Amino acid sequence: MGTDSNSSVQPFGIKDKLGYMFGDFGNDFTFILSSSFMLKFYTDVMGISSGVVGTLMMAARFIDAFTDVTMGQIVDRSKPTKDGKFRPWIKRMCGPVAIASFLIYQSAFANMAYGFKVFWMVVTYILWGSIFYTSINIPYGSMASAISPDPKDRAQLSTWRSIGGTLAGLVIGVGTPLFAYETVNGNTVLSGPRMTVIAGIFGVLAIICYLFCFKLVRERVEVPANNQKLDIARLFKSLVTNRSLLGIIAAAIALLLAMLTMQGMAGFVFPNFYGSAEAQSLSSLTGTIVMLAICAPLAVKLSTKFGKKELSTVSCLAAAVVYLACLIIHPANPYVYVAFYTVAYIGLGFFNMIIWAMITDVIDDSEVKNGIREDGTIYAVYSFARKIGQALSSGLTGALLSMIGYTQATAFDPDVTEGIFKLSCIAPLVGFVLVALCLWFIYPLNKKRVEENVAELARRHKAQG
Template identity: 45%
Template sequence: MTNTIGAAAPTTVEREVRPFGFRDKLGYMFGDFGNDFTFILQSTFFMLFYTNVVGIHPGHVGTLLLVARIFDAFTDVAMGIIVDRFPNAKAGFKFKRWVKWIAIPVAIASALMYMSFVADFDSYAAKVVWMTATYFLWGSFCYSAINIPYGSMASVISANPDDRSHLSAWRSTGGNLANIVISSLLPLIVYVTNAAGVSVISGERMMWAAVVCSILAVFCYAGLYFLVEERVIENQDVPKQSVGLGKMLATVLSNRALLALIVAALVLLLAFMYVGGMLGYLFLEYFHDGRLQSPASFVALVPSLILIVLSPWLAKKFGKAEVGITVTFAAGVIFLVAYFLKIESAAVWISFYAVAMFCVNVFNFLIWAFITDVIDYQEVRTGHRDDGTVYAVYSWARKLGQALAGFLIGASLAWVGFDSEVASQGLAQPQSAVDGVYFLANVIPGVGLIVVSLALLFLYPLKKKTVDQNVAILASRRDATVV
């Protein structure tokens, strides 16, 4: 007789290793630190580099970002399936092994995207080919091959939802630390003033900054590999059931919580990455000093480091979804107010931006705990966790949001009259384009964040009470004993 709550034998168990603790949090933080030394670098400087240094039309760059992310619908999900099904002879290394194998290739691929000599190519087509090939190599192959296992890993480091909230907070802290380095320090290095007195981005400085970021990424991945333990593993006493790929994908895609989170994440990344990508244009064209991006990023990111303590407490007290609904709505309103005030002082706009980004970061510090709740929900529903596949589908949605942001930046810049040829020559843009940049940097993220809040409120089913119930069900299955 099995002592359980109306459930089959547990498909997962916990390894008897050292207890979850600070070492795991620190290691998991290093993982996103490493990821974002290439990811945030790309979202912040990739389009600027290719429009303002190489001279590529912004619409062409945006189209690349969109097409690549559609392609990632296949590579991300394929990677998730490989992670779930690739034989694993050593318990506790299902996800860590991929970090070991891919850390150096993803770093090299990232650096290749910012080679300054590409600007000297005589052929416009050759410039586009280099941009396209290196971007696909980094984003669609190498980054997917390390990010899918890394993100999936959180669900097996601990089965405790409070531990997972801490992991999410520490992961976001790692991302923020990389963001502080890239968004606050790099603008002071890569932006220079040319002979005409116009603030421009230096191609050579950008190249060497990218190389340094790649080296730092490898060291961070090493920290992840050596510090983290995978505790939740497959139960070897339960015979494995062969589930066809079609059936597995069908159950994943019928997961209501995953679909709702995909909607919220897609729009969130669209808004978040859009404002991040527009920031350089805003300070270069509207406030006439690209170096202002450094203090703006600093005041928007540094205060959020307190969220490593605050966000898990908020999640435990009020629930992750409930907190997310509140803060994303508030951030959206702040951006819209900033637009309607037509702020001319850089310091005042930066103040609005800092408050809005603090709200967004409250949600970002919890977002990775959302996906572990969804993976638990998948196991409750089907008896299979499908960690890698669930995370891959979710990751692709996030990357699609990033791509749509890149595509919209390129398309909307062209719509307001931004001229990449003028920018590559170090000349000022027409006033209509400058006003358009201010509109885009405020209204698009403002509306997007309000949509995220509404999606979480009306579509996402895993509010606090439901999450607690799912955790109790899975705990009862794992603790069940046969007598």
């Protein structure tokens, strides 16, 4: 395995950044597709109640509570190979996760019995999210600590990872509405066969991106297998008493509530309230532009100067104010709504760019306290929290849509579309406020403490030789 003691391994550089970017590009070809279009696909194409779809997305998270932590333990206890400790999993699992995602969107079954469609949805969604996505995402996320021990390098990896997710969001958010929707009887509706083709194409692109990640990234830091006997009680106690982990988990759940509700409701507010799939594509394009042109160049600089916690808290509060203004003004023009959406995305973007570096800060903080390096397990718990956020946003969106009476038959009723607009503002507004509160009052790793932890670990590692 390549380690920091192996002179044959190239120093940390642009290949690692690009490779890590491609990893999240691959992840989000299936993740964003699910969070943005699965609910609409199964309600509008397959004819399944939005409440049933949302319930599945929440219920699957109980399975993830076991599969995520189990995968984290497998990663922590695995021995390094010639390709590293984390990289091999990316190559092993890229095919299964792409195939499972494709199987979710099979419009050929739209005329099958209701029970069969629910069964198909449950099986394919759990295979994708709870098993295969977990088995590639946990090693990928844990790998950042092994690529470089330098906090600045890790912050750059976090930014490049977010760039990868942003680019995937651009392809999915801009491209999918343009090709997936068609006009039927004057209404903008989702085409099932087109969604099936799109899911297949994105699956192939995901595999290509994962292989680029495997090829370009190198692990330089030796992370030995954790050979300690598994003590469930100790592990549980260390996790539930880790304030920094609990704080980032709470903030992550709120972040996903805000971000995925924005993305998920875009599939309803633009075609149903505004009647404009083009505006939905534009919102994804402008969101991507501000992420790449504003957030990516400034995130590392601002977080280095002010602190990751401090920057994220202020930016999320600003995004909440933007959505409050949108709710009050109630724009009739879809492109004015796009403007509000875009400005709010800047607030979201700063936190999203540095959150992965905050996870490595949590891992460092845990090692300072416990003397044990548990990258896989801690990242697995965080990954589970992200899935909880995804499920809550999808489940909440589905429940709220049901509450306002949204069905295939009522999708364009004026009272229902008005409710859709209000939900598209209120849900992310609440999510952004919760992010700021969780970071400020629960998450303890301010700029000073992060710097102290880095110095302490450097001292310990030097003393260990």
